[in-house]
Amino acid sequence: MKVGYAMLYPYRGSIQNMIFISKMFEREGHSSFFLKCNASVPHCYNRLIKNRGRIAECSKCLLGSVDTFDVSNVTNMRSSLRSDLSSQQAYEIIASSSFSLNRIETDEDCVSEEVTEVQKKLVPLAEITYANALKWIDDNGLELVFIFNGRLDMPRAVLKACEFKGVPYITFEAAYPGIALEINDDCRSLKSLHKIIGDYIDYPLSMFQSNYAAQVAAKMLKKKNFVWRLYNTTPEATTWPKKSDRKILIVPSSNHEFKGVAAWTPEWKHPLDGIEAVLSKLGASPSDCVIRCHPNWSENIGAIRDGSKSERVYVEWANRNGAFIIPSSSKCNTNDLIVEADYVIVQYGTAGIEGGLLGKKVIGLSPSWYSSSGFTAQVHGVHDLDNLNFFNGFDSVDVVRRSLRFLYAFHKRYPQYTNFVRSVSIYENAYFDGADVSRILRAVENNVFDADDCEIASEPIHEDAVVAAFVNGEYERFLNWKEEAGEAPEIHINRKRGYRWIDDMRTFFKAGDK
Known part of the structure; x- marks a missing residue:
């Protein structure tokens, strides 16, 4: 299978999750193809939220990009390639970014002058990213695409390109532990989560x-x-x-x-x-x-x-x-x-x-x-x-x-690979050997993810004791509980030599969009 990976806001810890997934697919004989922004758009969420220019922000994305890892088949987006999108198509790609950038609250806020001005700035991004995503899918014959987030402007343009081409896609977000995956929907989807809750609650x-x-x-x-x-x-x-x-x-x-x-x-x-x-x-x-x-x-x-x-x-x-x-x-x-x-x-x-x-x-x-x-x-x-x-x-x-x-x-239960992707901090995960792609391929076939952990207890005796502690206000004693370490050997998702300092630098920034 030819699998695409779009991590268009790479200066975040989720890029290691994407590399982990790609290496897992490659071990089982699948081919990987990556899409990189390469400073191709005049404005994006990342720059607008920080109110910084290309030198300050695009340089971070370039330094943190996918080709600082040991990968091949990287396609750089080109600003000269554009699609003639209808106003509705462009709106569906950029609306959520414009709402977040202005922190809207009401329907009236959504049509304010501030919001529409941001949307005008982001229309070229929608046209460029959508056109490049279509070409990337076609040129490489992609059969499945992984997209970081799927909500914000550039990732959403890739999502819309996949929908137009009829290519199944999986959006991914950080989870603590594991990776939050959803099939054919963006990171806000409740589809798999609510199914899993219904199966086990x-x-x-x-x-x-x-x-x-x-x-x-x-x-x-x-x-x-x-x-x-x-x-x-x-x-x-x-x-x-x-x-x-x-x-x-x-x-x-x-x-x-x-x-x-x-x-x-x-x-x-x-x-x-x-x-x-x-x-x-x-x-x-x-x-x-x-x-x-x-x-x-x-x-x-x-x-x-x-x-x-x-x-x-x-x-x-x-x-x-x-x-x-x-x-x-x-x-x-x-x-x-x-x-x-x-x-x-x-x-x-x-x-x-x-x-x-x-x-x-x-x-x-x-x-x-x-x-x-x-x-x-x-x-x-x-x-x-x-x-x-x-x-x-x-x-x-x-x-x-x-x-x-x-x-x-x-x-x-909802995040996938929780025994193989364990949280060290909000910036860093530890990765372990032994994961396979079968659960992802099942999700592609069934259009929903199954639970990562299917175990249920035969009796509520242990659960009863924990519930009683919470009812009695004695929950602080669980703060020091330790999960036993797994036996699988750790694997390292590292950048190429000369770029490994990048991830160390991230820890000096405040959590969130700073």
Whole structure:
């Protein structure tokens, strides 16, 4: 099989994951072909988010590019090659980048002058990348393509070229551990994840699985987990800030990454519509509510503005309706608020998982990673309001149990090759021998990935003990649990001599888009 690899934003740790996959395919007789940007586009997400020119940013991509590894068959994109795209085709390629670069929140933000200006800048990128991807696919007779991310502009142009050519593609993202893979969809897909959750959410975890999930959960609650960007890592203890008959905590999320994605789109035109409908159904008032603005909104990401668009929406609603607002800049501990709350209303953020781990009544207003896991009441539109009956005879122990099962599915069943790609840091993985491509080829055939770990326990005895510890607030003891090292020999995914310093340099940069 002729397999293509498009890692068009290479100055990130995921490039080692791509090389690992390519070497795995090559060992089994498949041919590899790589696509490289080669500073061919006038503007891109990477440059715009940092507001830097070609010399500063394109030089990083060139230094970190695929041909600094021991690979062959590298195609450099050419700026002279362009496709005449319709306005709709170009929009589908560049919309998500333009939304993220402006950190939009509402439908009105999506058509603002700022957003349309960014889209104009990115149209040449769409035309160049799409044309080069089509030629790359044709010239090499590609039968399968791996794409980093698939959401942002250049990777999305390759995705659209694969769709036009009818070539199956797999998008990949970093996972801790393993590699998050999805077939024929971008990195925001819920297809494989929700199938895997559905297959395993009703089965107990083994001793190892329970302890693994417990450690992930404890690290989440203590802000020590591996994620690309952590916020409010040194929170201050806090108590409920107002007197009210009920304590309803609202923890909104940013919309820019998921705007327009069908799998993540609820019926609500805006989350505030859902909040108001839920409050009415509960017989509650906005004056019962505390809104904890996301710490993300107070931070600049790269050179772009902070999340004031998102915060503004909730501040204005709180001021109109008598809700208490906690600004994004506050150091207050959101988990302290969750513990005191009667209800926690979220869209799709991690506060919903943390609420589940703490045995709370969580209401989700949008599809999410965990919306099919059974520990929240999902109310995606007015027709779902009866789902609040989930809280009749509420079982907080079962909520904790299902939250832990979700975490295990998310971290060890959904990502692939978790025993062969293990996290050292957010920048670096350790790789181990013994993986094969059979699971990927099955996914190509079935259009969905199977679970990486299919084990289930025959009895919940070990899971019961872990659940009880969380119910009793004794989760910190799992922070020091150690997973036993595997027996497979380690393999090294290194750049060519003379380029290995590049990966060492990455650790000096702040996590995220800096």
